[in-house]
Amino acid sequence: MTATQRAAIDPAQTTALRIWLWSIAALVFAMVLVGGATRLLEAGLSITEWRPVSGALPPLTQADWLAEFEKYKQIPQFAKLFPDMSLSGFKAIYAWEWSHRLLGRVVGLALALPLAWFWIAGKLTGALKIRLLALVALVGLQGAVGWWMVASGLVGRVEVAPQMLALHLLLASVTLVATIYLAIGLKPKPADPKAANLRGGAAALLLLTLAQICLGAFVAGSRAGKTYNTWPLMDGRFIPPGQDLTRLEPWWRNFFENITTVQFDHRMTAYALMALALWHLWRARRQAPGTAAARRSLAIAGLVLTQAGLGILTLLLAVPVWSGLLHQAFAMIVLSMAAVHFARLRVG
Numbered sequence: 001m002t003a004t005q006r007a008a009i010d011p012a013q014t015t016a017l018r019i020w021l022w023s024i025a026a027l028v029f030a031m032v033l034v035g036g037a038t039r040l041l042e043a044g045l046s047i048t049e050w051r052p053v054s055g056a057l058p059p060l061t062q063a064d065w066l067a068e069f070e071k072y073k074q075i076p077q078f079a080k081l082f083p084d085m086s087l088s089g090f091k092a093i094y095a096w097e098w099s100h101r102l103l104g105r106v107v108g109l110a111l112a113l114p115l116a117w118f119w120i121a122g123k124l125t126g127a128l129k130i131r132l133l134a135l136v137a138l139v140g141l142q143g144a145v146g147w148w149m150v151a152s153g154l155v156g157r158v159e160v161a162p163q164m165l166a167l168h169l170l171l172a173s174v175t176l177v178a179t180i181y182l183a184i185g186l187k188p189k190p191a192d193p194k195a196a197n198l199r200g201g202a203a204a205l206l207l208l209t210l211a212q213i214c215l216g217a218f219v220a221g222s223r224a225g226k227t228y229n230t231w232p233l234m235d236g237r238f239i240p241p242g243q244d245l246t247r248l249e250p251w252w253r254n255f256f257e258n259i260t261t262v263q264f265d266h267r268m269t270a271y272a273l274m275a276l277a278l279w280h281l282w283r284a285r286r287q288a289p290g291t292a293a294a295r296r297s298l299a300i301a302g303l304v305l306t307q308a309g310l311g312i313l314t315l316l317l318a319v320p321v322w323s324g325l326l327h328q329a330f331a332m333i334v335l336s337m338a339a340v341h342f343a344r345l346r347v348g
Helices: 003-007 011-040 062-073 076-081 087-120 126-151 162-185 193-221 251-257 259-287 292-316 321-347
Strands: none
Touching: 011 087, 011 162, 011 321, 062 076, 062 087, 087 126, 126 162, 162 193, 162 251, 162 321, 193 251, 193 259, 193 292, 193 321, 251 259, 259 292, 292 321
């Protein structure tokens, strides 16, 4: 959005728009966390149908609960992993998946209804309308991919396909970044000329963080965190043998389903992200000391190092639910800070 376009929006209305967008970002953040808990608790396949409207209500009678439980009993996950599950156990996992889907509906409504009001009231510029419609499309695509992901685990598998889990999480992450970028664009701060050369590094940090989140989804989807629970070595080696990294055919499956390869890739990218964050901090303190950009660079470096420590802890403990969820939450915090840093440098 240009300065002229921003000037066309009333300042009070700009504040309302920014509050709305930051609220959407908070909802997306919460949805990622609920989704992470749903995955860690093996609850994602408990609802075997996609009912966008009627599915907003959970089963209300004992007969309804028994009918839903019977549907779950028909998929491979129940037969192979949880054949002794009781109805009360099913209700527990159902509650997580239902909450995740309900929060998705809340995000959609919280985005679409205020957008319609702002639009009808004439509070949006042409360029902002296009960007907000793109955001709506992104949220809609996220919902469709979410069901596609669930469907991938209903037949012939006991979990969702790692590729679909990664795409689902990546779309949520991109939605969070886009929302933050739009919110900051409505009230940019003056750019500091000393920080201009940091834009490339900020973009690299943002992209590498997104890549690392995607790789983390492959680790989660293949349950690779349950193996090689030592650090810094994997089965006594820093780099696993080539035959272990390429055991699957065709070769490209190794990047998604080979537990050795996906965990190794996630570890190496974590080292690269830490190195990039520290290098970016060094550059910021050297070229733009005392600026907001330098302070954000310090925050990002600290968050990345903390996230790496949480990742190591989660690995050593073989991914307990609390640690896995904390690791995912910090990933979103790192991503949010990287998005703010990039947006402040780019928009300003």
